[in-house]
Amino acid sequence: MPCKPFDFWNPVPAGSSLCAKVTPTPADNNDFTARVVIMDADGGGKTFGKKALLKGPVCFPLEDRGYGINGTIGIGDDAPTVVLQILVKGPTGDTLFESKCKFSGANKQFTVSLVTVPA
Secondary structure (H helix, E strand, C coil): CCCCCEEEEEEECCCCEEEEEEEEECCCCCCEEEEEEEEECCCCEEEEEHHHHHHCCEEEECCCCCEEEEEEEEECCCCCEEEEEEEEECCCCCEEEEEEEEECCCCEEEEEEEEEEEC
16 A cells, blocks of 8 residues: 555444554664554544554554544664554454555654544
8 A cells, every 4th residue: 555644534434443553674673763643533542652563553443433643753863664554444354444654764753644534
């Protein structure tokens, strides 16, 4: 799937899950930060940090409402290449939407913003 820095995912049925993970190359290069924030209109949601994303995919259940998702990668001096994958799995586990972004470059920060719209 291509990387889009901003995208709307529509329709997302209730019972779906938003999942995310990061993968650095080389695998042992830890010189980066990573965070995925999932927020609904009422201020509820979840934040996944680097440690959880490295073990990922980590998932968050989506209710019948819209969500905003921000994925942020900050790359340090050692400049690993980092892949951030965010996807929506439907109620039966099939992938409905996916964003897979590859970031590189020393001392840079990258952001991906997504919006889910309920079915």
